Amino acid sequence: MNTPVSAIQIENLTYAYGRAEAVQDLSLTVEPGRCYGLFGRNGAGKTTTMKCLLNLLRPQSGRVSVFGLDPAKHEVAVKRRLAYVPDQVAFYPWMSVRETLDYLASFRERWNRKTEQELLERFLLDPAKRTGSLSKGQRTQVALIAAVCPETDLLVLDEPTSGLDPIVRREFIETVIGAYQEGNPGNRTIFVSTHLITEFEGLIDQFTIIDRGRAVLTLNSDLARERFQKIRARFAQSLPELDLKAALRVRRNGRELELIANGAGAELVERLRQHNPEALSTEALTLEEIFVATLKS
Amino acid sequence: MIFQINFKSGMPIYLQMVDQIKAAAASGALKPGEALPSIRPLAEELRVNRNTVAKAYSELESLGVIETLPGRGCFLKENHSALRKEVRRKLLTEEIDQAIVQAHHLQVPRDEFLELIHERMDALDDKRRAHESQKEVDRP
Numbered sequence: 001m002n003t004p005v006s007a008i009q010i011e012n013l014t015y016a017y018g019r020a021e022a023v024q025d026l027s028l029t030v031e032p033g034r035c036y037g038l039f040g041r042n043g044a045g046k047t048t049t050m051k052c053l054l055n056l057l058r059p060q061s062g063r064v065s066v067f068g069l070d071p072a073k074h075e076v077a078v079k080r081r082l083a084y085v086p087d088q089v090a091f092y093p094w095m096s097v098r099e100t101l102d103y104l105a106s107f108r109e110r111w112n113r114k115t116e117q118e119l120l121e122r123f124l125l126d127p128a129k130r131t132g133s134l135s136k137g138q139r140t141q142v143a144l145i146a147a148v149c150p151e152t153d154l155l156v157l158d159e160p161t162s163g164l165d166p167i168v169r170r171e172f173i174e175t176v177i178g179a180y181q182e183g184n185p186g187n188r189t190i191f192v193s194t195h196l197i198t199e200f201e202g203l204i205d206q207f208t209i210i211d212r213g214r215a216v217l218t219l220n221s222d223l224a225r226e227r228f229q230k231i232r233a234r235f236a237q238s239l240p241e242l243d244l245k246a247a248l249r250v251r252r253n254g255r256e257l258e259l260i261a262n263g264a265g266a267e268l269v270e271r272l273r274q275h276n277p278e279a280l281s282t283e284a285l286t287l288e289e290i291f292v293a294t295l296k297s
Numbered sequence: 298m299i300f301q302i303n304f305k306s307g308m309p310i311y312l313q314m315v316d317q318i319k320a321a322a323a324s325g326a327l328k329p330g331e332a333l334p335s336i337r338p339l340a341e342e343l344r345v346n347r348n349t350v351a352k353a354y355s356e357l358e359s360l361g362v363i364e365t366l367p368g369r370g371c372f373l374k375e376n377h378s379a380l381r382k383e384v385r386r387k388l389l390t391e392e393i394d395q396a397i398v399q400a401h402h403l404q405v406p407r408d409e410f411l412e413l414i415h416e417r418m419d420a421l422d423d424k425r426r427a428h429e430s431q432k433e434v435d436r437p
Binding site for chain 2: 033035170173174175177178181182185186201202203204205222225226229273282283284285286287
């Protein structure tokens with residue numbers, strides 16, 4: 001049986017700007033149809049990683065491939081199958097929105113006019129307006145429309161919501177991703193970098209957290225929410241003596257105790273229960289809380 | 298059908314949806330033949346990946362709870378379990394065992410536990426009756 005070719009495969013990628021290492025020995029694989037998140041703080045190496053996929057930067061060591069192809073050797077074949085929204089969006093400022101979209105469409109084999117119209121209306125964008133007079137958020141919206149309409153197999157988004165206001169961010173998630181995936185359900189792949197994780201909570205089905213160029217954690221989202229738990233306990237008198245080495249983080253406050261657990265939740269709960277707490281509760285961590293907990297520990 | 302997704306429950310999102318549809322079917326909030334929301338609008342409303350909704354629906358379909366009519370959408374099936382009686386009993390036994398373990402830890406004795414089961418089954422019946430009388434009222 002043939003295993004399907006991964007949408008993205010990064011193996012031991014390293015890239016440095018002069019002596020500043022931006023990405024170090026990074027490996028990850030994105031299977032087709034996934035919505036994959038690359039989470040990291042500013043300067044963690046997200047943009048550098050993405051630029052290597054697009055042949056905007058050449059890996060100094062390691063390998064990247066997109067649908068099994070090396071972006072440096074098969075640049076056109078790779079770019080035909082993906083659309084990219086960079087962190088800084090720039091258009092020719094004298095062109096109108098309409099002209100810009102037509103210009104970008106001219107490079108593409110396909111262009112879904114219906115989706116284009118739908119999104120222009122949803123974002124209340126005036127096609128006659130020149131891109132130079134648009135706000136930063138509106139320019140990002142135009143870039144997103146231009147990325148979705150060619151209906152490529154892969155969408156690479158670098159911090160797509162960072163310049164947008166909260167309402168538009170919601171719209172982005174709801175409409176742009178929905179419109180993109182709908183055309184070929186189960187097969188369109190999204191690779192998105194962000195530090196605004198809450199907005200992507202329900203969309204991301206797998207993620208890698210990178211910190212100072214290195215991958216710190218790669219997990220499936222459902223599994224992550226099952227593994228990372230916040231456990232709260234309150235005792236009648238003072239806190240008992242407890243072995244809490246299995247916890248990722250411990251906070252104590254009077255009779256109260258709060259633990260963050262990574263995988264050892266059941267064991268810790270059992271240990272707390274033996275001391276008959278007055279109250280004991282557990283909840284899953286959200287992806288953003290997992291991000292914070294991972295980087296702080 | 299209005300879903301409540303809780304990212305803090307630790308339960309996979311698609312399973313939360315599966316459970317809610319099963320509960321709605323059991324209580325009569327969702328009736329046989331009734332349409333489920335279509336995938337894309339639902340995914341947008343819940344702000345989840347459309348693949349998650351699709352996964353929940355295909356799980357329900359393999360369980361025989363719903364059926365997909367091509368081009369028309371998903372519908373709740375009549376008399377839905379496709380599984381044999383022994384299998385159904387076995388599945389339920391596992392769930393009951395878990396509840397019994399939980400009861401033990403919470404120091405709920407046998408009588409009280411059995412009483413609680415009766416109470417909960419009555420509550421579900423009441424809900425179902427309420428949904429049925431609602432239907433009578435809705436009828437012109």
